[in-house]
Amino acid sequence: xxxxxxxxxxxxxxxxxxxxxxxxxxxxxxxxxxVSGPSGSGKTTILSIAGGLQRPTRGSxxxxxxxxxxxxxxxxxxxxxxxxxxxxxxxxxxxxxxAIALRARGVSxxxxxxxxxxxxRRFHIGDLGDRQVEELSGGQMQRVACARGFAVSxxxxxxxxxxxxxxxxxxxxxxxxxxxxxxxxxxxxxATHDPAVVASADRHYVLDDGVLSDHIEPVHLSHPGSGNxxxxxx
Numbered sequence: 300x301x302x303x304x305x306x307x308x309x310x311x312x313x314x315x316x317x318x319x320x321x322x323x324x325x326x327x328x329x330x331x332x333x334v335s336g337p338s339g340s341g342k343t344t345i346l347s348i349a350g351g352l353q354r355p356t357r358g359s360x361x362x363x364x365x366x367x368x369x370x371x372x373x374x375x376x377x378x379x380x381x382x383x384x385x386x387x388x389x390x391x392x393x394x395x396x397x398a399i400a401l402r403a404r405g406v407s408x409x410x411x412x413x414x415x416x417x418x419x420r421r422f423h424i425g426d427l428g429d430r431q432v433e434e435l436s437g438g439q440m441q442r443v444a445c446a447r448g449f450a451v452s453x454x455x456x457x458x459x460x461x462x463x464x465x466x467x468x469x470x471x472x473x474x475x476x477x478x479x480x481x482x483x484x485x486x487x488x489x490a491t492h493d494p495a496v497v498a499s500a501d502r503h504y505v506l507d508d509g510v511l512s513d514h515i516e517p518v519h520l521s522h523p524g525s526g527n528x529x530x531x532x533x
Contacts, residue, residue, distance in 0.1 A: 422469075424439055
């Protein structure tokens with residue numbers, strides 16, 4: 300799996316407001332890429348364009364030779380999101396929230412439930428499978444969202460602030476699982492405010508008010524705990 304995810308000269312304007320100024324980015328398989336910047340800088344917009352949820356005003360996003368935008372705002376089946384607002388169905392159980400992502404990809408109900416339980420255990424919430432999402436804490440919901448995104452084994456995993464509600468132990472575990480997804484060959488892109496996530500990434504892009512900073516370079520720190528890299532002007 301050698302295809303890269305390209306954002307070529309993308310720009311987004313809504314009404315008279317320019318959300319993203321023209322920029323080009325490349326995301327590589329086997330790498331964790333961090334996208335950092337203050338709130339409102341355009342991090343979530345980058346993920347939305349990269350994953351095919353939003354069409355840029357100018358430019359394009361492509362994976363290999365195929366466009367990410369499919370014309371309807373639905374992501375391709377080889378893309379998974381871990382959303383900052385979780386994107387979970389409150390009245391469904393944790394297991395059901397993970398299983399529906401698998402069933403949407405043609406997995407049988409029994410296999411979807413088995414895989415859902417496996418990935419809930421992966422994030423140390425295997426005992427919460429029968430609990431409705433609305434009964435869970437913020438950190439638990441965030442881990443259910445991670446389980447759902449990881450369970451489908453996507454080629455492209457886009458995570459928006461996946462550690463924001465977690466304590467240190469669970470944050471390090473999620474970071475390790477993001478690394479594991481990259482090691483199996485996925486493209487992993489994380490929008491984050493968290494310096495520890497940046498420090499664990501292979502590559503780091505910084506946004507400020509919709510503008511790509513000059514700080515675009517490999518991080519050279521591949522594993523949590525190997526050091527601490529600040530935001531480089533974020």
